[in-house]
Amino acid sequence: MAPQNQASSHCCSASRAPARNEESRGQLPAAQAVARPLQLDGVRSGEGGSFQAPHEDVLISGGVFAMGDAFGEGYPSDGESPVHNVxxxxxxxxxxxxxxxxFARFTQSTGYRTEAEQFGTSAVFHLLVRAxxxxxxxxxxxxxxxLNVRGADWAHPGGPDSYWADVPHHPVVHVSHTDAxxxxxxxxxxxxxxxxxxxxxxxxxxxxxxxWGDDLTPDGEFRTNIWQGTFPTRNTADDGYLGTAPVKSFPSNGYGLxxxxxxxxxxCSDWFLPHYYxxxxxDNPQGPAKGAGRVMRGGSYLCHDSYCNRYRVAARTANTPDSSSGNCGFRTVAVYTENETQAQ
Structure with a gap:
């Protein structure tokens, strides 16, 4: 079993130590697993009796925007500058x-087992352990x-005494980049x-x-689920949540996200390099050819300005592709055929 024994140097999320050998995981070492995503034997959404998870898409029109930190507030090692047009x-x-x-529809349709399930453990924030x-x-x-908790995984986000069906509309967590x-x-x-x-x-x-703008709580309104109080011992949960919140708990941004x-x-799909910008x-940057982990964006319910001020829209960080924790998930983008793309 490969322990998650180090905090990421980049973010408030735990990194999984590399597997020392195949027996420690029961399958492939993490680096090989990333390069070889699971083949589902032709089982895709709407095929072979599987049932598709509904995705509420937002169309984002093409255009140019200024990417990066315009305030100089980012951590130097994160590489949020220079601001550049994309x-x-x-x-x-x-x-x-x-x-x-x-995610349950995916696992039920395919029998897929996440990396946290294969390793047997995943990282849970100490106030949220249910084990x-x-x-x-x-x-x-x-x-x-x-805390590295045995039996913590996407279906048991706090550990074996918790279950996903109790929080079906919360974002899935304990998913690695490979799982995504x-x-x-x-x-x-x-x-x-x-x-x-x-x-x-x-x-x-x-x-x-x-x-949503430059003020964290415009007119006293909470726009995000982050830490309030004294990290990491006391969260006043003034925004209503100690851990994850159900999706659509806070107002959407101008595009409906x-x-x-x-x-x-x-x-995100990109490899992370701090000086990539x-x-x-x-035009349509895809990220570097290699890097120190995969990019993560957006921050989490654990972010606080005293520790991890990464809920700013320009903030970026990374983790190893096989890492999982109780505060990391993902969203997806539609894939179109050439004809579908031309029709947009």
Whole structure:
């Protein structure tokens, strides 16, 4: 079993240590698994008796936007600068993160087992553990609020004493980048590029700090599910939630996307390099050919300005592709044939 014994140097999420050998996982080492997404033997959405998870798409028209941190507030190691113009073609993106109910349809249709299920453990925030003490098998080095819990996975987000069906409309968590790719393969979709994610998350606003403007709580209204109180010991939950919130709990941005700040981190397709913006192409950037983990965007319910000020719309971070935790999920983008694309 490969323990999650280190906190990511980039974000408030736990990283899984590499598998030492095949026996430690029972299947392929993580690096091989990333390069070889699960083949579902022709079972796709609407085929072979499977049933498609509904995706509420938002059409994002193509255009040019200023990508990056206009305020100089980002962590230097995250590489949020320089601000640079990016042109994107039109695309359709989920209005919300993929939910537990949607992910359940995928696993029930295919029998897919996530990497957390294969490893046998995943990282749970200490106030959200729902497991016997004997199932807590360690804490993350440097981030003791992350506990490695036996039996924690997408279906048991707090550990074995929790169950996804109790929170069906919450975003699915404990999914690795590899798991997200396999869901996309089944659903006939893909992960957004980092540029697509930020363009959509900005909701048509230019140079703003958040997806709704520059003020965190305009007119005293909570627009996101993040930490209030003293991290990591006391969350006053003034926004209504200690952990994840159901999708559509907060107002959408100008394009109709929900919870693009806080709630859960969202995987993107790109590899992460901190200095990529210096050389990123202008048109439809796909990210570097390799990097230090995969990009995550949006922040989570654990973000707080004293620790992880990454609920800003320009904020970026990364984690290893096989890592999973109770605060990371994903949303997807539609894949079109050439004729469908021309019709948009």
């Amino acid at each position: 042109h994107l073609d039109a695309f359709r993106i989920d209005a919300t993160a993929v939910t537990n109910q949607m 016997p003490r004997s199932d807590i098998v360690g804490a993350a080095s440097g981030a003791p609020w992350w 790719l396999n869901y996309c393969e089944w659903a006939g979709r893909r992960l957004p590029t980092e540029a697509e994610w930020e363009y959509a998350a900005r909701g048509g606003l230019t140079g703003k700090r958040f997806a 929900y919870e693009v700040a806080g709630n859960v981190w969202e995987w 210096r050389t990123s192409p202008r």
